[in-house]
Amino acid sequence: MHDIRLLRDQLDHLREGMRRRGKLAELGPLLDRAESLEKERRAAITELEAQQARRNKVTQDVALKRKAGEDATALIAEGRTIGDVIAALEQRRNEADAAVQAMLYELPNIPLPEVPEGDESNNAVVKTWGTPRADGASLVPHWDAAAGMGILDLPRGAKIAGSGFVVYRGAGARLVRSLLNMMLDLHTDAHGYEEAWVPFMVNRASMTGTGQLPKFEDDMYRVPDEDLFLIPTAEVPITNLFRDEILEAGDLPRAMCGYSACFRREAGSAGKDTRGLLRVHQFDKVELVRYATPESSREQLELLTVQAEAVLELLELPYRRLLLAAGDTGFSSAMTYDLEVYAPAVGKWLEVSSCSVFTDFQARRANIRYRPAPGEKPRFVHTLNGSGLALPRIIASLIEHHQQPDGSVSIPEALQPYFGRAILR
Numbered sequence: 001m002h003d004i005r006l007l008r009d010q011l012d013h014l015r016e017g018m019r020r021r022g023k024l025a026e027l028g029p030l031l032d033r034a035e036s037l038e039k040e041r042r043a044a045i046t047e048l049e050a051q052q053a054r055r056n057k058v059t060q061d062v063a064l065k066r067k068a069g070e071d072a073t074a075l076i077a078e079g080r081t082i083g084d085v086i087a088a089l090e091q092r093r094n095e096a097d098a099a100v101q102a103m104l105y106e107l108p109n110i111p112l113p114e115v116p117e118g119d120e121s122n123n124a125v126v127k128t129w130g131t132p133r134a135d136g137a138s139l140v141p142h143w144d145a146a147a148g149m150g151i152l153d154l155p156r157g158a159k160i161a162g163s164g165f166v167v168y169r170g171a172g173a174r175l176v177r178s179l180l181n182m183m184l185d186l187h188t189d190a191h192g193y194e195e196a197w198v199p200f201m202v203n204r205a206s207m208t209g210t211g212q213l214p215k216f217e218d219d220m221y222r223v224p225d226e227d228l229f230l231i232p233t234a235e236v237p238i239t240n241l242f243r244d245e246i247l248e249a250g251d252l253p254r255a256m257c258g259y260s261a262c263f264r265r266e267a268g269s270a271g272k273d274t275r276g277l278l279r280v281h282q283f284d285k286v287e288l289v290r291y292a293t294p295e296s297s298r299e300q301l302e303l304l305t306v307q308a309e310a311v312l313e314l315l316e317l318p319y320r321r322l323l324l325a326a327g328d329t330g331f332s333s334a335m336t337y338d339l340e341v342y343a344p345a346v347g348k349w350l351e352v353s354s355c356s357v358f359t360d361f362q363a364r365r366a367n368i369r370y371r372p373a374p375g376e377k378p379r380f381v382h383t384l385n386g387s388g389l390a391l392p393r394i395i396a397s398l399i400e401h402h403q404q405p406d407g408s409v410s411i412p413e414a415l416q417p418y419f420g421r422a423i424l425r
Helices: 004-009 011-020 024-067 073-104 142-149 154-160 171-190 204-210 235-242 297-314 361-366 391-401
Strands: 124-129 201-203 228-230 245-248 254-263 282-292 319-323 335-343 348-357 368-371 382-390
Touching (some): 171 254, 171 391, 235 382, 348 391, 361 368, 382 391
Antiparallel strands (some): 124 319, 282 382
């Protein structure tokens, strides 16, 4: 959420941010309405202060008349009338304030200056690592290869839950567990993250704090009787660990990670790739979350992204890092790097992590602050997160990229201690 002072004092800056996202035509009328409501709120406050001063004067005059033994009936009646006017002005001010606050929840974050303008066609590849296999046409797609090995059971996943739900079996289940353990050990032991085991359901305040609500409620699985939501990512519960809290400067930067299942209805994804593991409604992921000072958050984004990339390098999977253009950057993010691995049989780059800095956008919604020094006024932290990593597409790429001529899959050396063998067949 934006500081309301942007509407009051820097509306042009806010408009420019929406223009760079390609959203000005859509959100311009909302900004116009917000500007009008803010003017109305200011006018109500000015009039309210004048009426309060007038009531105070009448109250003083009533006291003087009573002290002098004079009739104060007319002044008392005038004071009551002024009280009614003040009540109406207060309601007008509060309604305008509530409407502006509601509008602020609908506005996405402002992209950082280095983020390219435009839509996804302007995404920029800023790093590559490894060499994608060139023989993709001769490889078996991951869904057929995994089904042939008996490690992936899509028909039974659909039977017990519906399309978009997956059952891993035997060595497939072991592969999932191995990957998660490897990633968690790497991030806690080598990268210094504190692990958190978090709930898979959160309340409305938590979903609002990280920006999923109110705008994206249709994409979420909701438990209506409890008003709880199945989490789309561990970003939500981990970021909200410190909701409504004040951290000390010495606590920053703070790094938390955690495993979670992730649940997404993806109501707007009709027509996109759905074959195999490319797009599912439930998947497993290790999430990285960092809390930083405003001065260090940009540097922290680079660090977080390199830490996510380390997993791909250990898995010996060629990847590329994309700097997303403003129009392709997520609602809450100010800048995002996407990490994509190549699936040679599918012939596509697959996103496996989005590493983002949110500036103070989430922290304002979740009220996460820090105290720069003892006795100083608290400031909002900057939050960051990224997948470290998301499994379905990692497994797809691993099966295809490390596929051997006999149909087996070689297990990367770093994963072998967890998986217990060098070959998946």
